[in-house]
Amino acid sequence: MTSNRLPNRGRVDHGKPVRFTFDGKALQGLAGDTLASALLANGIHLMGRSFKYHRPRGVVSAGSDEPNALMGTRRGAGQFEPNTRATIQELRDGLEATSQNRWPGLGFDVGAVNDHLGSLFSAGFYYKTFMWPRAFWDRVYEPVIRGAAGLGVSPTESDADSYASRFAHTDVLIIGAGPAGLAAALAAGRSGAAVMLVDETAEPGGSLLSEPDVVIDGKPAWDWLAATLAELAALPNVTILTRTTAIGYYHQNMIGLAQRLTDHLDTVPAGAPRERMWKVRANQVVLTQGALEKPLVFDGNDRPGVMLAGAAQTYLNRYGVKVGDRPVIVTSHDSAWYTAFDLAEAGAKPVAIVDVRTDVAGALTDRAREHGIETLIGRTVTGTSGRLRVSSIRVNRVENGKATTPRDIACDTVLMCGGWTPCLHLFSHTKGSLAWDDELKAFLPGHRTEAVHIAGAGRGLWGIASVLADGAAAGTQAALDAGRDATEHAHTVEADRPGTGITVKELPTDRDPGKAKAFIDFQNDVTAKDIRLAVREGMRSIEHVKRYTTNGMATDQGKMSNINGLMIASDALGKAPPQVGLTTFRPPYTPTTFGTFAGYHKDATFELTRKTPIDPWAEAHGAAFEPVALWRRAWYFPKPGEDMHAAVRRECQATRASVGMFDASTLGKIEVAGPDAVTFMERMYTNPWAKLGVGRSRYGLLLGEDGFIRDDGVIGRLGPDLFHVTTTTGGAARVLNMMEDYLQTEWPDLQVWLTSTTEQWATVALQGPNARKLLEPFVEGLDITAEAFPHMAAAECTVAGFPARLFRVSFTGELGFEVNVPARHGLALWEKLWEAGQQYDVCAYGTETMHVLRAEKGYIVVGQDTDGTLTPADAGLTWAIGKKKPDFVGKRSLSRPDMVAPGRKQLVGLLTDDPTVVLQEGAQIVADPNQPKPMKMLGHVTSSYWSDAVGRSIAMAVITDGHAREGETLYIPMPHHILTAKVVKNTVFYDPENTRLSA
Amino acid sequence: MTHFSLAQVIKGALSGQKNWTPQWPDAEPKASYDVIIVGAGGHGLGAAYYLAKEHGITNVAVIEKGWLGGGNTGRNTTIIRSNYLYDESARLYDHALDLWENLSQDLNYNVMYSKRGVMMLAHNVHDVQSSQRHVHSNRLNGVDNSWLTAKEAKAFCPPLDISPSARYPVLGAALQRRAGTARHDAVAWGYARAAAARGVDIIQNCPVSAIRRGPDGRVTGVETAKGFIAAKKVAVSAAGHTSVVMETAGVRLPLESYPLQALVSEPIKPIFPCVVMSNSVHAYISQSDKGELVIGSGTDQYVSYSQRGGLPLIEHTLAAICEIFPIFRRMRMLRKWGGIVDVTPDRSAILGKTPVPGLYVNCGWGTGGFKATPGAAHTLAHTVARDEPHPINAPFTLERFTTGRLIDEAAAAAVAH
């Protein structure tokens, strides 16, 4: 294979060969190469196939706007990715690259048949057919369409890499480290402002890396660059990040930066994340992202070997790669002429420079002649030939806008330049307006909505001198606006390459334009005629044109295609470009790895999991866990060979027979303190509190202002001005926030304060006939006999030597206590009680058993038996409402018409006719199982368990007018059979007299 | 208007695509109409289409402030399903699903309705209870939905990680096989083309600044950028902007507009065979027929018309997606955009008459608007034509916020204990 590498040229390290493979073929490049430059050095232009027509494609650009040279790349197991831009991916030792969207191979691809049917697959064709016969859509057409879509293939292994994220704050963030960005960084950096300068490529310098002959401040460009970087590096207030893409510009100068840390490294240091997401808050932002070169639109402008002239110049000067020996240059801008000159001076033999403009600066044509390059001014290009590499180009004279006599010119590359587009993607993210400059035929920044400065080619400026000056000015202004004292520094520039150009629609042709394959969006195979077809079909808005043709929706995000598409659309619409307008640029600026957004949130640190102080004991004793809100709770404690059902039956029996221990630490706890504590509680909760004695507790019910049940819990009064409020595990934060809301904004006059003590206390529940026997020996300073410490008593005391809050409370119907001790002692308390409990065959139980035991007593679980549509009356909790209270949160809603109307769903008990049948939670209930669908459903089963204590299955359900259906038989139609059950209004299935409770 | 068919496509291929005509003309407003619909999204255009097709009312204008289909119709994640819990919702969305099934043929426009199946994951005991409740309710309502074990879910969607150690383990899933996705733009364009063919005027780039009422209180027309346009009846179907428009008629709504973000990945070959939703982690994902992974997240927390939305939400959504589908962590986000979703207190739509004679409203679809498109359009057309709601949209009144008869799907999925 021929080598196009020029010795001792470019910024690559000619002494450092790097091995890599492309489609399995072993190749060699140099340190400092991109995958694309290395392939070009190996004489490989053919790098991909297009999306729709599978046309052979070569690399077009040298940057992140590359539409064609997309490849699968792989480092090792779990390190494959599709659609890597060969122009961005730096060469690393052992890099494996594979071409995409072709079968069997890149050279011969069966899919290329689409190319010959191309005229069938015009824009939007799929909206117009594939509709008959109806059934064929699902089975034939759609699978085929989908199979044909897509570029690369998905990874199939879990990602082996890790990712990071970091917040940053800076005075000035400069995006783009080309000449303008560097000048801005110098100006701002010298002022002492905190400066971040970021660039998406491996090396700062931007266009300077492709323009080595310019002389700045008396130094050759690359020396000036080195000196500038040295000065910036020496400034402690300046940070330079390379391989860092500003992906999105968010509110108030928040910028997202995606930094690639390891993909370029031969070996990755331990602990190094692959990529890092920076979230930078900048006082001032300077956008110096330069301009993007546009292709020219002519038939066959997509053959391998046809590329952007600026890219060819970059490959030559930055990477020391000659992309061709006999290039033809086709341009509408002066810049491409210099590419020809550089190539000629590097030993290539440019055949001709075709300029579509009618007059070109004499200096350029003279210099071309010196190099022996033919100059064809005011011409058009109407075709190219060559299957896997361009071999000739068809050039025509143009007479009053019409292409005339053609001429074929042999060549091995075509270097095109359709002018340059200011890169304003990020600016557009801010919803800043764009203003059309008819002189430049380009959109320039208009109205700004953020503290942002745009400088350099982004403002349509051309030439190093003007760009440097503009960057320095912007950097100075940004520093001043950030409150620094900055003075502007001028730069001198010699051997500059100023230039101008024009922006044109598709080039005129002497052939049938309806048959021309003149591409605008290379990757999506959108041609000029597709745009015109869209307009012909009534797509007037540029957004419609974009969506109908998919122009600009490829992975280059329209960087290359937007303006060409606009010029052609506006011509077809007969409107000026600004009247047609531009489609919105959407973040990210370049495609960004999902993992980078996820950052540290992967595997163990994906999301926090709260564990109680007693959790280690549960884990050591083989508990099965269930997630409840952010907590993980012990679900049940299976003995060897036990399934959940068996374990739960054992736990239930043991608790009712003797005593069970339960970790209730996750319950929300709120300290309500202050002289107005009672008043506050009266207003928040439905229950009355004024008469609740100190040392007593009461079930509390909390509604939303809409009258529906939000939360509940046992609330103890520990002093005249002090309540210990408990909430549901999931409700803790919500309830505290709701209380604070009312307290701060509705009743600021109340003297009461709220403090979350959820994690101050670890809570151990002892439940069962032997609970007192087990607890008594540990309690100091308190008599807990039935008489002295009855059901719903509360007190502060000492338990097992720890300061404690003790509640006589039961969620099981058994004699029960809940011991709260400072969290650090929770595990010790549990272990002491566990040890002492052995004589009573104490049993640790989890949330599932807790649910069974409470269901046997008909105690509801908010969120399971109620669902945010139930009122206290619906849930049979009218008794929990303070009848004499003038008001409480939600009271007014309870008298809304539909809250008191008949037909509400009400909570009842349900007993299956077959006592062995356990209904499925969520099962629906009907009165007539034989009615046709849709059936009239009365309600659903909310809780359902097997109960040994009751000796049968038990269930709760919400049923329309349930309270009036005592004894009624209802039906639960399951997929394959129908179950029957009777309604019982009283949901207390076990020990209705509460004798065990008050034992 | 050219009839769409394979024959025409071939003819186009041979004629250099000369045979195609505008899919809808760019109409200039007439002085007056029988019906004006404010908002040329799928809902508004569809309503115009059904007014013409099923009620013979063709003197209709659809007025759009921007380009048709440019609101939530062109910004959503195109999920279509009907497995809602409550009878009212299930009927409405299933009615839509019935219409989706043959919409391409009905409109002579391929909207690419893809019956891929929508799977909703259950990650904990509460999710399971809630999913089972949905599945049973749907079955008795005659709505397709079935329960899958974790293994079955994995079999249906291979990229799914069902390892029990996951932070959000998959305990099972509810699958509606009949559900899926459709090409959002095609829905707007198809309705626009079919409505225009029946004489409906589609007026783009024409913001409506006010609804005018006569002395009797009745609607008389709308003030627009192109002047006053008279109308016997006005239907507002402007999604997030409905509050603003209705306010001008003196109708205040229980509505708030929030940013909703969505994104797509770079295109890849088919890997993801269905739609997967997880309410616990607020994320949903499918693969488009272009090969992009289409991912939606929850709404941002504050009222906004900015169509922007913040980075943290996207970070959270993608973290969740990568946790449930670990093979996608190295995939790249290609494009992210924002929409404005109009949300009611019970997260169900308002579709029907208003206190103002001749004024009708269709709003409050939250994140459910696209899937409802044909159903909402069809029943809105009925309501406008007959001046009384169709039985299917009858429950979705404004009055329910006074009486308390809410249709609260979200509350039904209330978070537990």
Next chain:
Amino acid sequence: MLLIHCPYCEQDLPELEFAYAGEAHIARPADPSKLTDEEWRDFLFIRTNPRGVHFERWRHINGCARFFNAARETVSDRFLLTYKAGEPRPDVAKLTGVAQ
């Protein structure tokens, strides 16, 4: 991510420290029982939802924990002003220069 000025902390701080709390200046009636169903509905549900200046509540929940009010432009999301709970609603015209 918004940057929000907390009127109690007197600092511009990241949105991640704050929780949005709905429209502002909707006071809970002193005696709800005196309200008609319509009046009560308005209090519960009816919201302004303007395309323009929105008066809204935020809580500095991961900070000083105070609820406060803000005037924010809902098209640009730009905060015009934040002020302490209980302070009167500022004049929109003064904030924007245009009467609403």
Next chain:
Amino acid sequence: MNAMSPLAAGVTITELAPTVRIALRLADISTAPGLALPVKVGERSAEGGRTVLCLGPDEWLIEAPEAGRDALFAALGAISVPHSAVEVSDREITLELEGPAVLTLLASGCPRDLARMPTGSGARTVFDSAQVVVTREAEDRFHLTIWRSFAPHVRAILDLATRELAAGL
């Protein structure tokens, strides 16, 4: 800020021994003379072993060594007006982070610009998804006080970030 701060030195993370912590809520600071309550949110007073950090307009977090418990409660007892003093010693744990790269490490999860936080002050903020109280004890030493069950997650991310710093990228 300087994202390229010398990371080699890294940061050490230590969990501190429990102290006495009080969440104090009070309307008028003049009524608690014995406690030297700072006025401004974020300010912290320190005398003896005791520190008092103003978390909100009417909220203070008081920390004292176990030895100072009685003195502290005496001072609290002396407050003459209605108030709320809740012991939260066990609610949270405190991590001490020290080292030249400490700001960079904290930036892995905290969105606040902690470089602007004066030594001897603090604030309640967030680290990743956990609420934390951050205090700056010295130029390169910070304390993170975190609710007990949130602490392991915060610690896990800090450990990841520490390895990341050690990798030098």
